Amino acid sequence: MVVFNSYLQVLQHCDSVTTDANHVSFRLCDGTQVGTILPGVMDALASYNQTVTPAPFVLTGNTVTFGNHLETMDQRTQAVSALMDQWRQDKTFPALAGWRDELYAVYGSDGRPAFVMERAATPLLGVATFGVHINAFTRDTDGKIKMWVARRAATKPTWPNCLDNCVAGGIPYTYSTKETVIKECDEEASIPHDIAARAYNAGVVTYYTSTEHGLQPEAQYVYDLELPIDYQPAPKDGEVGCFYLWDLDQVKEKMLQGEFKPNCALVAIDFMVRHGFITADNDPDYIDLSYHLHRTLPFPGPKKAQ
Amino acid sequence: MVVFNSYLQVLQHCDSVTTDANHVSFRLCDGTQVGTILPGVMDALASYNQTVTPAPFVLTGNTVTFGNHLETMDQRTQAVSALMDQWRQDKTFPALAGWRDELYAVYGSDGRPAFVMERAATPLLGVATFGVHINAFTRDTDGKIKMWVARRAATKPTWPNCLDNCVAGGIPYTYSTKETVIKECDEEASIPHDIAARAYNAGVVTYYTSTEHGLQPEAQYVYDLELPIDYQPAPKDGEVGCFYLWDLDQVKEKMLQGEFKPNCALVAIDFMVRHGFITADNDPDYIDLSYHLHRTLPFPGPKKAQ
Numbered sequence: 001m002v003v004f005n006s007y008l009q010v011l012q013h014c015d016s017v018t019t020d021a022n023h024v025s026f027r028l029c030d031g032t033q034v035g036t037i038l039p040g041v042m043d044a045l046a047s048y049n050q051t052v053t054p055a056p057f058v059l060t061g062n063t064v065t066f067g068n069h070l071e072t073m074d075q076r077t078q079a080v081s082a083l084m085d086q087w088r089q090d091k092t093f094p095a096l097a098g099w100r101d102e103l104y105a106v107y108g109s110d111g112r113p114a115f116v117m118e119r120a121a122t123p124l125l126g127v128a129t130f131g132v133h134i135n136a137f138t139r140d141t142d143g144k145i146k147m148w149v150a151r152r153a154a155t156k157p158t159w160p161n162c163l164d165n166c167v168a169g170g171i172p173y174t175y176s177t178k179e180t181v182i183k184e185c186d187e188e189a190s191i192p193h194d195i196a197a198r199a200y201n202a203g204v205v206t207y208y209t210s211t212e213h214g215l216q217p218e219a220q221y222v223y224d225l226e227l228p229i230d231y232q233p234a235p236k237d238g239e240v241g242c243f244y245l246w247d248l249d250q251v252k253e254k255m256l257q258g259e260f261k262p263n264c265a266l267v268a269i270d271f272m273v274r275h276g277f278i279t280a281d282n283d284p285d286y287i288d289l290s291y292h293l294h295r296t297l298p299f300p301g302p303k304k305a306q
Numbered sequence: 307m308v309v310f311n312s313y314l315q316v317l318q319h320c321d322s323v324t325t326d327a328n329h330v331s332f333r334l335c336d337g338t339q340v341g342t343i344l345p346g347v348m349d350a351l352a353s354y355n356q357t358v359t360p361a362p363f364v365l366t367g368n369t370v371t372f373g374n375h376l377e378t379m380d381q382r383t384q385a386v387s388a389l390m391d392q393w394r395q396d397k398t399f400p401a402l403a404g405w406r407d408e409l410y411a412v413y414g415s416d417g418r419p420a421f422v423m424e425r426a427a428t429p430l431l432g433v434a435t436f437g438v439h440i441n442a443f444t445r446d447t448d449g450k451i452k453m454w455v456a457r458r459a460a461t462k463p464t465w466p467n468c469l470d471n472c473v474a475g476g477i478p479y480t481y482s483t484k485e486t487v488i489k490e491c492d493e494e495a496s497i498p499h500d501i502a503a504r505a506y507n508a509g510v511v512t513y514y515t516s517t518e519h520g521l522q523p524e525a526q527y528v529y530d531l532e533l534p535i536d537y538q539p540a541p542k543d544g545e546v547g548c549f550y551l552w553d554l555d556q557v558k559e560k561m562l563q564g565e566f567k568p569n570c571a572l573v574a575i576d577f578m579v580r581h582g583f584i585t586a587d588n589d590p591d592y593i594d595l596s597y598h599l600h601r602t603l604p605f606p607g608p609k610k611a612q
Contacts, residue, residue, distance in 0.1 A: 202581070296601075
């Protein structure tokens with residue numbers, strides 16, 4: 001567990017990737033970079049590519065590009081799927097042990113999906129992923145904010161027992177962000193549709209993190225959900241161990257003690273900034289916090305209005 | 307007047323500087339870039355520099371640096387002041403006709419002021435400036451937000467008659483952001499201290515704009531101020547012509563018609579994003595909006611907690 005002295009350190013621990021100039025870029029045929037591949041994965045990709053005819057990928061010194069024959073979204077999806085199925089079968093990478101059967105879209109420069117791929121495999125190609133995080137909170141009669149914080153289940157494959165935002169989830173291909181919010185509120189916290197529907201989109205945080213599985217540029221659509229003061233979320237699908245209702249000083253204390261999953265701490269800091277708990281007058285790093293919360297990612301994202 | 311088809315176009319009109327690679331960088335002796343100088347100003351600076359002994363600035367092909375003898379903040383302040391006084395006297399640049407007798411700090415990499423300079427002269431050196439913008443708003447009994455929008459006075463030297471945020475102002479050297487908010491609320495909108503004190507810091511927008519006077523990288527600390535439904539701000543110091551109370555659809559309409567001062571439109575868009583009026587599901591450019599609202603500026607800012 002890492003202990004921090006400031007919110008800036010918490011954010012730097014999450015938004016930690018500063019350069020990928022020496023890594024291999026993963027590109028569409030039109031040259032758009034959609035991901036970044038680290039050396040270990042690159043070696044395995046080169047080996048795999050020799051076993052398939054025609055080769056699905058074109059490899060140069062510092063670029064992997066889809067073969068020109070993979071012209072459609074379905075063809076690209078199929079090529080990546082075959083690769084990951086092989087690696088999963090061969091147990092090439094631990095990342096694939098966490099297979100979720102959940103498809104994420106990877107977007108081209110036109111904002112449309114260029115292909116879709118298994119969620120657990122995204123760090124291997126370093127592609128950008130998109131999710132929702134919901135800050136559930138209440139206000140005292142004097143207006144003071146308390147925040148619902150989740151403790152992740154001890155059985156979660158990633159970040160067991162760490163603190164988390166009340167509700168969060170990846171956006172499945174074909175879901176809108178609000179539909180994802182409503183689905184996850186039910187699954188993770190038993191929050192019924194009529195209450196979950198009050199959640200509103202209050203921004204998007206973007207950051208570039210890395211884990212043992214690879215590089216992870218991420219965009220999380222942030223939703224705020226003010227709950228009635230007597231309402232309690234409850235675990236449902238086993239992903240959450242329990243929920244706490246803490247004032248923001250308590251959230252800060254746990255955060256600096258390193259108890260949060262790093263990107264959930266980032267989302268909580270964004271909430272504290274937007275609601276006047278962290279201010280330009282009380283934090284000397286204020287502008288740098290904003291930069292880390294809104295990192296401009298060098299990869300395309302979705303361009304669609306639902 | 308420029309008419310826009312989307313919020314993204316509104317933001318791109320303000321956050322419009324995409325590169326300054328061919329311009330001259332203005333640096334402190336330790337190499338920190340604090341500004342960017344355009345060719346017309348560079349010629350005048352070179353001429354001026356020859357008239358003073360020892361020369362206050364060291365000029366190379368693409369860099370202007372303070373002379374090594376200007377070791378203290380006061381010395382650097384004095385050197386820039388003498389330069390601007392000369393240009394003002396000679397009527398070298400129209401920017402200086404708008405002299406305000408208001409000092410802005412220019413920060414070094416340690417977050418402390420490296421020197422201070424006249425506000426009207428900042429675009430000539432392309433240094434970053436810092437201000438506050440206050441979104442004053444009310445909520446209907448059903449929770450629907452209406453926003454107070456100011457019409458700038460016809461006599462304002464910059465952007466006369468344009469729409470503006472309810473209250474805004476630069477941060478004078480020695481003021482905290484909240485002190486600036488309270489001062490400007492009184493001066494521009496007759497909002498008394500006890501009401502202005504309810505304003506809370508809800509983030510910072512950063513963008514890199516340009517005007518006829520030069521390059522202007524700016525950070526605006528954003529404050530939200532919910533006003534009682536029966537309260538009306540009133541012009542006081544002559545900077546505002548009148549105030550309107552509009553629902554967000556009306557604000558959007560005026561914004562797309564190009565009636566807002568560009569950076570005030572940007573601040574209003576940030577408000578609409580934070581309060582769920584613009585969402586990931588209703589605007590295809592959502593992530594790009596966030597990038598333009600939170601541009602990482604390549605210049606240091608203040609690092610102080612009040």
